[in-house]
């Protein structure tokens with residue numbers, strides 16, 4: 373199975389968590405896109421759902437497939453959110469935000485009763501941190517914020533600098549108008565301690581550690597989709 377076929381398989385497999393009438397959050401990224409396509413097919417066939425999106429990119433994809441995306445503020449608690457991840461670690465601790473949508477993703481995840489993460493096998497890791505951890509930063513006074521992030525990293529024995537994410541030489545800007553800094557941590561031994569410490573820095577809008585949020589992971593393997601619980 374190619375990686376793309378694995379992504380398609382988990383996107384399709386997540387359909388089993390979708391029931392008629394549900395309010396569903398649509399994740400962001402190339403894996404979540406397969407779920408969006410599967411949902412579009414089912415809606416076209418008559419399934420009734422209320423849908424919200426975690427990014428402009430996903431809204432554009434969904435609308436191009438004929439889906440209607442509601443404003444999250446008009447919807448209340450969601451039944452389900454299905455989204456990809458960059459790393460899936462022990463206890464379903466995750467790194468997300470490779471696609472830069474981490475803040476809106478976390479807002480949608482926290483408003484959902486059940487969160488299902490879908491990923492290809494290469495993303496299932498024993499220890500988080502090989503994938504650079506994205507940190508979303510308010511642009512005003514970003515240099516001071518990054519200095520304080522660096523101080524936090526030192527406290528956690530991470531001797532790597534936050535690198536500003538760029539596209540075509542320009543700062544990459546999130547849907548919410550913020551900057552992203554990526555930190556190649558290596559190994560994150562204490563995800564909850566690091567997450568809390570980063571969140572306490574003024575100017576950090578959020579970070580890509582998603583802890584205690586996923587109820588189940590669907591991991592594609594060459595032999596089929598494996599269900600992983602915390």
Ligand SMILES: O=C(CO)[C@H](O)[C@H](O)COP(=O)(O)O
Pocket residue numbers: 399400401402403404455456457458467468469470471472473474477
């Ligand atoms: O967190 C995300 C976007 O902010 C994505 O879910 C994550 O980057 C995985 O993307 P892909 O499925 O394309 O590998």
